[in-house]
Amino acid sequence: MKSRCLSGDAILRFIKKKMAEDLTIPKEGSKIEIYESIYPQLKALTEDEPDLIANMANIASALKEALGYFWVGFYRVVGDQLVLGPFQGPVACTRITFGRGVCGTAWKEKRTILVPDVDIFPGHIACSSLSRSEIVIPLLKEGDVEAVLDVDSDDVDSFNEVDAHYLEKIASLLKF
Numbered sequence: 670m671k672s673r674c675l676s677g678d679a680i681l682r683f684i685k686k687k688m689a690e691d692l693t694i695p696k697e698g699s700k701i702e703i704y705e706s707i708y709p710q711l712k713a714l715t716e717d718e719p720d721l722i723a724n725m726a727n728i729a730s731a732l733k734e735a736l737g738y739f740w741v742g743f744y745r746v747v748g749d750q751l752v753l754g755p756f757q758g759p760v761a762c763t764r765i766t767f768g769r770g771v772c773g774t775a776w777k778e779k780r781t782i783l784v785p786d787v788d789i790f791p792g793h794i795a796c797s798s799l800s801r802s803e804i805v806i807p808l809l810k811e812g813d814v815e816a817v818l819d820v821d822s823d824d825v826d827s828f829n830e831v832d833a834h835y836l837e838k839i840a841s842l843l844k845f
């Protein structure tokens with residue numbers, strides 16, 4: 670009988686493939702515990718994959734599934750606009766202008782924007798009337814914003830510094 674011997678690389682590829690199929694998401698636990706659980710899994714899933722869109726798609730999916738937010742997705746900078754990228758949730762606005770809405774403001778100001786109540790954010794773009802609070806993280810390469818990560822909740826005041834910290838950390842897994 671022919672014996673099969675797998676190389677170290679092949680074993681690693683097998684483990685990563687299994688992780689992609691079986692992302693482990695704690696059903697209960699604090700927000701910090703959930704982020705702490707999914708971060709290393711997302712790191713393993715994305716670190717050997719060079720395709721930006723594929724990695725954005727898996728990150729959006731994992732965040733939606735793990736944290737249950739209403740809408741999770743990316744907008745990429747294309748010319749002078751943000752263009753909708755991989756997301757999970759209801760259909761959304763396709764293009765956003767520089768400086769407009771929460772996403773355009775995060776792009777312009779190159780900083781994470783936390784909006785506890787979208788009704789009192791001047792210029793908020795209501796892709797869905799159900800969205801009540803929002804956090805947007807800009808993704809930079811050499812000082813330029815390449816994309817933003819946008820997470821929306823259908824409750825007010827859903828995001829805090831914990832989300833900002835972990836979403837920035839998760840977003841930094843993406844290489845441009």
Ligand code: SME
Nearest residue numbers: 761770771772793794796
């Ligand atoms: N509310 C965002 C627009 C994007 S959607 O929420 C998916 C904004 O004001 O930029």
